Amino acid sequence: MILVSNLDPRTRMGDVMRPSRSNRIGLFFFLAFLAGIFLVARATPAPATRGKVPAPLAGVHAALACTECHGADAEAVGNPTGPVSRADVVGRCGRCHATALATFKESHHATGPAAAEGLTPTCVSCHGSHTIVRNAETASPVSAGRVPLTCSRCHEDPSLLRHTDLPYSAVEGFEHTFHGVALAHGITDVATCATCHGAHDVLPASDPRSRVNPANLERTCATCHKAVTAEMLAKVRHPDGPVEKVSFLSRLRLYFPVAGAAVNPLLISGLGALVGFLSGLFGVGGGFLMTPLLIFIGIPAAVAAATDAAQITAGATSGALSHSRLGNVDFKMGLVIVAGGWAGGFVGVQLVKVLRNLGNFDFFLKLVYVLVLGFIGSTMFLEGLRAWRGRSGSSEPGRGRLTLFFSRLPLQVEFPKCGLRTSAILPFAAGFLVGVLAAFLGVGGGFIMLPTMIYIIGIPTRVAVGTDLFQIVLTSANVSLQQAITNHTVDLLLAVTLFAGSVIGAQFGVLASKRLRGEQIRLFLAIIVLVVMAILLYQLLMPPTHLIDFARTGGGH
Amino acid sequence: MRHPILFALALLASLPSFAQQQTVTSVAGDRRVSVTLTFSGQELFLHGQTPPGTRSVVAVMEGPGAGGVRLMEKGRVALFWMGVRQYRLIGVPGLYLVDASCPECNGMRACPHGSEIEAANKVFALHGFVVGKDDISARAELEGLSGALAAGELTRIVDGFWTLQSGRGLYGVHQNTIRINPEGKFYHRLTLPTEAPEGRYSVTTYFLAADRLLATETSELFVRKSGLVAWLSRLAERRAFLYGILCVGIAIAAGWLAGTLFKRGGGH
Secondary structure (H helix, E strand, O other): OHHHHOOOOOOOHHHHHOOOHHHHHHHHHHHHHHHHHHHHHHHOOOHHHOOOOOOOOOHHHOOOOHHHHHOOOHHHOOOOOOOOOHHHHHHHHHOOOHHHHHHHHHOHHHHOHHHHOOOOOOHHHHHOOOOOOOOOOOOOOOOOOOHHHHHHHHHOOHHHHOOOOOOOOHHHHHHOOHHHHHHHOOOOOOOOHHHHHOOOOOOOOOOOOOOOOOOOHHHHHHOOOOOOOHHHHHHOOOOOOOOOOOOHHHHOOEEEOOOOEEEOHHHHHHHHHHHHHHHHHHOOOOHHHHHHHHHHOOOOHHHHHHHHHHHHHHHHHHHHHHHHHOOOOOHHHHHHHHHHHHHHHHHHHHHHHHHHOOOOHHHHHHHHHHHHHHHHHHHHHHHHHHHHHOOOOOOOOOOOHHHHHHOOOOOEEEEOOOOEEEEOHHHHHHHHHHHHHHHHHOOOOHHHHHHHHHHHHOOOHHHHHHHHHHHHHHHHHHHHHHHHHHOOOOOHHHHHHHHHHHHHHHHHHHHHHHHOOHHHHHHHHHHHHHHHHHHHHHHHHOOOOOOEEEOOOOOOO | OHHHHHHHHHHHHOOOOOOOOOOEEEOOOOOEEEEOOOOOOEEEEEEEEOOOOOOEEEEEEEEOOOOEEEEEEEEEEOOEEEEEEEEEEEOOOOEEEEEEEOOOOOOOOOOOOOOHHHHHHHHHHHOOOOOOHHHHHHHOEEEEOOOOOOOOHHHHHHHHHHHHHHHOOOEEEEEEEEEEOOOOEEEEEEEEOOOOOOEEEEEEEEEEOOOOEEEEEEEEEEEEEOHHHHHHHHHHHHOHHHHHHHHHHHHHHHHHHHHHHHHHHHOO
C-alpha cells in the first residue's frame, strides 16, 4: 500500500521495484506492526482457557490434589459461587478445619456489616492459598512477625476504611507501642494483633465476648503477664480505641520551654482567670496566690515566681485600663508610689542579701509575713464588718492622726482623683515601705499596698484599687524584666497561657467591683488575706513531707 | 470570693493524672529525643543480643547533672518547722534509672525476689563499682553551707535526695523489668520523664553470669529541645534583655487588648 501510494508516474518500472528511502522506513514500521500483533496474539490465551495460572502447590497442603479444593469441574472455578469463590471458600476449608470454621462463623469478619458487603477477609486473605505454611514459620502471613502487616492490608487500606467504621490508624498506633517497637526489632515473643484481638474469633471491643472488651482486658493481658498492674492496663491503648476513656481536653498537654514541664494549658488558663478576677476586683497582683498554685501543679518555684510577675503585668494592665475608664486611676499618685516602691525594692533586695548570709532568715520572713498579714487582715475585717453593719455613715474609713500629720508636711501636692491634698512624702514613704517588705517577702505586695493606700494615705477604696493596679503594672513589668535578665526564669509561653485566662478574669473582676460597695470589697479582701495567713501558718506548724528538700533560692537578686 | 477558689480546686481535681500518651522510641534506632511543644515524656525501647552464658542483665541510664544541687534539711524549732541546715550536693547525675532482669520471673509476673541488684552488685564490687543508691553516695560530694559536716550525714542527705528525685521519675531502680527471650534477645523500656534535663545521656548495659561480669555495652543518646521550645529557651538564655522586653511587651499588649475588647463587647 505504501509502495503504491508512493509511485511516481515519471519513474521507470525498475525504479518502482526498488523502494525509495522513505519507503524503506515505512516498510520497517509495517513489519514491526505485524510482528507486534503476532506477539500479543501469542501471549493472550484463547478465551476458553483464560484464568490465573496456578502456582505449584507447596507448604502444608503440598500433597493435596487440585480437585480437593477446586472440585472436578474446572469450568466452575471462575464462577462467583463456584469452588474457592468468596462464597464457597470458608466452607470448603472448613471441611477439614471444622473447629476453625465454627469459630470464624461467629466472628466479626463473618457476621459484621462489612461482611455483608463482601469487604471482610476469608481464610485465604490471611493464610494465602497455594503456599500455606505453618503459622510458626516466619514465611507465614499469620506468623507473629507478619501479623500486623497482614492485618494492615485491610485495616490501613483507605478504600476499605471509607466503607466501615474501623479505626483508621490501629496498626500504625500499634507500631508505636512497646509491643510494636519490639516486633519491629525482630523480637517475636511480644503480643501482636491476634494475641489480644483473637484470630478466627475476632470481635469488636464493644462485644462483651471480645478479649479486648474492657471487662476482659485484664484476663487477656494475664495470658502473658502473670501479674497485671493498673499501670499496665492504663498503658494498653490504641489510637481510636475505646480502652482509655479520657476526654481530649483533660489529656491536653503543652511543654513549657523554660519551666521544662508539660502541663494542661487549660488548667493554666483557669488559674490565670481566677487570679485575674481577684486582681480586677481588689487591685491586687495575685502573686501571693498564683505562685504557690503554679508550684503545686509542677512548675519549678523560681520559674513560677518570675513568670507570675509577667502575667500580673498583663492582668493589671487589663484591670487598670478598665478602672481608668471608670475614672478610678490617679496617675500622679500612682507614679509617686511607684517611685517609692522602686527605691524601697532596691534597698530591700540589698538588705535581703546581707540578712540571708546571717542564717535562717527565710523562716523569720515567713513569720513576719504571717504577723503582717494577720494584723492587716483582722484590722480590715473588723473595720469592714463595722462599716457594712452601720451602713448609714460614710462608706470610707475615717482619716487618722497620721493622715493629718502628713497633710502638714512640705511638698504638698493636689491629687484630684483621690480628692486629697497631702505631702508627696506620704505616698512615697508608703511605697518605699511596701517595696522593702515586698523584696523581703518575694511578692509584689499589692495586698499590703492596698490597705496602706486606704487606711494610711486615705484614698477612697475604688480609686485605691484602680491606682494600685496602675502601680502594679509598672512594678511587675520591672520585676519580670529583672527576672528575665538575671535569672532567665520567665517562661513566655507559660505567661501567655496565663494571660489568656487572667486578662478575661480581670475584666470580670472589674465588673464585680462596680457592683460591690467599698466596705464589701475591703471585707472580702480581708477574708482572703486571712486565709493566706492561715495557710502559711499551717505550713510552719505542720511536719513537712520531705525533711530533706530542695532549697529555694529567693528571687529578686 | 471563695467560688473561684473552689472552681480552681475542682479544675485540679478533675485532672485524672499528668500521664500523657507516650510513644516508644528505640534507642538503637534513634539516638535523639526531641523536646517539642507536645513533649510529655518519652518511653525508650532498649534491646540487644545477650552474649552466651548470660544469666541476667542490668542497665543504667544516666542523664546530665547540673553542677551542684542545693538542699536543705528541715527541723522543728520551738513550734515551727524551718530549714535548719543547707547543703550542696555535687557530682550527682540529673537522671539515674536502673533496670534489671530477674532470671526467674523474666519480666512477666510480679517479682517476689527483688534482690537481683544486690546479687549483681556483689559481682560489680569485684570490679570496683556498684549500681543504685550506693553508687550515688559513692560519687556524691557533700558540702555543708551552714557549719561543718558530721559523719554519716552524706548517706542521710543522699537518701532524702533520692526520694525527691524518685518522686519526679528521675531516679529509680526497677527490678524484673528486662526480659530475655528464648532467642537470647533482651529488651526493656525506660521512661524519660517530662522533667528530664536536656543533654547527653548514656545507657550502660551489664551482662552477668552467675558470678562474673561477661560484658558491658554503652550507648548514648541526646535529649534536645527543638522547634519553638528550643527557640524560646535559647532566646531566654542568650538574649535575656531582648527576651525580657518581649515578655513585658506581650504582657502589656495582651492586657491592653483584653481591656479594649471588653470595652467594645461589654457595651457600657
